Amino acid sequence: MTGPTWLDEGLEHIWLPYAQMKTAPRPVAVRSTHGTRIVLHDGRELVDGICSWWAAVHGYNHPYLLDAMRRQLELMPHVMLGGLAHEQAYTLATRLAALAPGDLSKVFFSESGSVAVEVALKIAVQWWRNTTGQVRSRFLAFRGGYHGDTFVTMSVCDPEDSMHSLFGPALPTQYIADLPVDDQSAADLDRLLETHRDIAAVIIEPLLQGAAGMRMHDIATLQRVRAACDQHGVPLIFDEIFTGFGRLGGMFAATVSGVTPDIMTLGKALTGGVTPLAATIASRRIYEAFHSDDATKALMHGPTYMGHALGCAAANASLDLFQSEPRLEQVAEIEKHLNAVLGPLRDGPQVADVRIRGSVGAVEMRQAFDVQAVRRRFIDEGVFIRPIGKTIYLAPSYTIDRDELTTLTEAIVRTAVG
Template sequence: MDDIESWFRKGLDHIWLPYAQMKTQPDPAPISSTEGARLNMADGTTLIDGVGSWWTSVHGYNHPALLKAAHEQLETMPHIMLGGLAHEQAYRLASRLSQVTPGDLCRTFFTESGSVAVEVAMKVAVQYAMNRTGARRTRFVSFKGGYHGDTFATMSVCDPEEGMHSLFAGVVPEQYVVDLPDTDDRAAALDRLLSGHDDIAAVIVEPLIQGAGGMHMHSPETLKALREVCDRHGVLLIFDEIFTGFGRTGEIFAADRAGVTPDILCLGKALTGGVTPLAATIASRKVYDAFHTDSPEYALMHGPTFTGHAIGCAVANAGLDLFENEPRLEQVRAIERQLLDELAPLSSQPGVADVRICGAVAAVEFEKDFNVNAARSWFIERGTFIRPLGTVVYLTPAYVIEAADLSSLTNAVSEFAESRVV
C-alpha cells in the first residue's frame, strides 16, 4: 500500500464522510488490512473491532469461504441485469432465503442497501392495498426510538425527534410514530389508532432491538401483540431485520426468537458478511399473490441497476453455507453469556442508566451526555474500535471473536464507565 500521506491526508480534503461534521470531527483511524475481529492500522497497530463495520462482518473479516465465492464469481460473471436475464446465484439465493426465513415468506426482491430494501417494502405495502381493493393506504405506523434508513421514505418512519433526521421535518411524509405496544395501555392505544384510520398500509418495526436509535430492546410478547393487532385490522406487518437478521439475537432471525412471522421481511448487512453490498425484501405468499395477475399495472415497478448483484449473491450463498456448517448460533449464545457476565454488573455503576444485552449485542447507556468524538478516540487509544450512539456505548462484535478479545472490549467499556469520562 502507498504511504499514508499519498492517500489519507490528501483524500481528507476531498472525501465527505457519513454522520460527520467534517470541520470538527477528529481524523478517522486509517486501516490498512483486516482479519477476523481485528483492524490493522496503517501505522502497524491493531484495534479489536467492537462494531463489526456497522454490524455486517458476522463471520469475521476476510473469511476464506466468502473471499473464495467473490473471487470465483468475479472471474465468471461479476454482474448482469435481472431485467430479461437470469443468473444462478440470485435464483439460488432467493430459493434458499425462502427456506430459512419463517412462515410463508417466499418471494425475494434484491436491492443494494438496507434503506432501499425498506423503501421497497413500503412501496409493496402501499401497492398491495391498491392491487387488492383499490384502497389508497399510503401511511405507516412506526415506533419511537426506531431507525429504518436515511432515504426520504425511510426517514419518515424513523423517530422524528432523532437527531439525524429532525432537520427534515415537514419535508418527508408525516407518519404515525407511536410508543411500542409493550404495556397494556400502549397496546390499547395502537389498537385505537389502527381502528380509527383507514389510510394505514403497514406497521414497521425493528424486532427485539431498535439498533441505530440506541439499542433499545423489547420482548417477544411485544411482537406477538403487533402481529395480533395487525391481523385484527387487516394491516400488513413489516419486520426490518437489517440489523437483527442472521443470528444477531441468538436465532437466525429475531422473528424466530419471537415466534412471529411478518408479512414482509427486510434483510441486509450480515447477508453478505460485510464483503459486498446486498439487501433483500421478502414477501409472504399473501402479499405476493396481490401482484401476480395478468394485469401489467399490478406489477411491482421497481428495479435498481444492481438488483441481484451476482458477486453479492454468490457471497450471500457462501454465508448461508457458513451458518449451516459452522456453529454461528452457538457462538452468539456464548457471546451473550460472556457479555452478561462482564457487563451486567455495570448496571450498579454510578452514572450508568441501563445495561441491555441480547444475543451478540450489548448496550451500556449513561445518564449524562458525553463527547462522542472524544470517546471514540479514547477507545482507540486502548486498542479497541467502539463507536457510541449518543449516550449509549454498545458492542456488536463478529460472532467468531475470541473470548479474550471480547474481554478486551468489555474491559474497555467498564474502564470507560469507571473513569468518569462521561
C-alpha cells in the same frame, strides 16, 4: 498528524457519513483487516467491537467468503436481472425462502438496506391497491425506530430522536406510535389503526432498535403489534436489517420471537459484510396480490444492481458458513460473556441501564459524555468501539475469540466505572 498521502489528499474531496466535515475528527487510516482485527496504517491493530456497522458477522477476510467471490468474479461479476438470470441470485432466493419463517418466500433484491425498506413500503401501498382498490399511502412506525436515510425511510424513523428531524418539513407525514409495551399503549396502537384507514403498513425493528442506542423490547410487545395488525388487516413489516442473520441468537428476530411478519427486510450481514446487498421478502399471501394477468398489478421497481451476482455469491457463501460453522452457538457464548462481564455494571452509580440480547451488549450511562474523546481513548486502548449518544455498545463478529471479547468488555468496564 499527516499521512498517508491518499488520506490527506482525499480529505479535501470526500464527504463523510453523519459528519460535520469542518470539525469531524480525522478518520483513522486502515491498511487491512483480518478476523476481528482492523490493521491501521501505522501498523497498530484494533479489536473491532462493531464489525463495520454490524455486518461482518464471520469476521473479516473469511477465506471461504473470499474464495466464493473470487470464483464468481472469474465467471461473471454481474449481469442484470431484467430478462437475464444467473445462478447466484436464483439460488439465494430459494435459500432465503427456505430459511425465512412462515410463508415469507418471495424475495426482491436490492443493494442497500434503505432501498429494501423502500421496497417493502411500496409493496404495502400497492398491495392495498391491488387487493381492494384502496389508496393507503401512510405508515405507522414506532418511536425510537430507524429504517434508513432515503426520503420515505427517513419519514418512518423517530421524528425527534433520529438525525433526520431537520428534514421533517420535506417528508411525508406518518403515524409514529409508542411501542405497545403494556395494555395502555397496546390500546393506543389499536385505536390508531382503527381510526386511520390510510395506514398501509406497520413497520418495526423487531426486539432491538439499533440506531436509537440498542433499545430492546420484549417478545410480548412484538406479539401485541402482530395482534393489532391482524385485528385491522394491516401488513406488518419487520426491518431485520440489523437483527437478521443470528444477531439476537436465532437466525431472525422473527425466529427468536416466534412472531412472523408479512414482509421482512434484510441487509448488512446478508453477505457477511463483504459487499452491498439487501432483500425484501414478502409472504405468499402478499405476493399473490401482484400475481395477475393485469400488467398494472406488477411491482414497478428494479435497481440496476439488484441481485448483484458477486454479492449473491458472497451471500450464498455466508449462508454456507451458517451451516458449516457454529455461528449461533458462538452468539450464545458471546451473550454469556456479555451477561457475566457487562451485566454487573447495572449496579454502578454511573450506569443507567445495561441491555444484552444475543451478541449485542449495551451500557447506557446516566450522564452525557464527550463521545469523540471516548472514541479516541478506545482507539488508544486498541479497540474500535463507537458509542451512540450515552450508550456504549458491542455488536461484534460472531467469530470473536474469548480474549478479544474480554479486551472489548474490559475497555467498556473501565469507561463505565472510571
